[in-house]
Amino acid sequence: MTQGNSNHKVGRLVIVDDEAELMTALSEMLAGQGYETAGFTSGTEALKTLKEQDCDLLLTDLMMPEMDGIELIRTALAIDPDIVGI
Numbered sequence: 001m002t003q004g005n006s007n008h009k010v011g012r013l014v015i016v017d018d019e020a021e022l023m024t025a026l027s028e029m030l031a032g033q034g035y036e037t038a039g040f041t042s043g044t045e046a047l048k049t050l051k052e053q054d055c056d057l058l059l060t061d062l063m064m065p066e067m068d069g070i071e072l073i074r075t076a077l078a079i080d081p082d083i084v085g086i
Contacts, residue, residue, distance in 0.1 A: 010034045011056040016046045016072060018064040026059065043067035043075075050079050058085045 013035050017023035020041050027039035038055075040046040043066055046058070058076050062069040073085030 012036045012054065013038070013057045013059060014046050014049060014055045015039045015059045016043055016064070016069075017041065017061040018066075019061070022061075043069075043072040046072065047075055047079065050076050050083070054080065055083055058083055060085065 010033065013030055015023055015026050015030070015037060016039075017026070018041050023039045023041055027037040031037045038046075038049055038053075040049070043060070043064060046060075049055075050058070058073060060069040060072050064072075067075075076083050076085055
């Protein structure tokens with residue numbers, strides 16, 4: 001995960017978008033605000049991380065080829081019922 005320059009940790013975010021440029025831009029912007037971020041272009045890869053690490057927020061694209069955002073959030077909630085999905 002990438003952490004911003006701030007000494008104050010705001011939260012751990014997983015960002016998923018099949019458009020790599022958008023995912024990278026969101027990850028970098030939020031890391032710059034002090035969030036710890038992990039970005040993925042695949043829902044499957046994001047779920048592997050969610051199984052291994054606690055995260056506070058899952059920010060996902062709705063329409064993706066492999067797995068849509070709703071399915072990703074439902075699966076993430078089965079792994080961690082406390083995660084917030086957007």
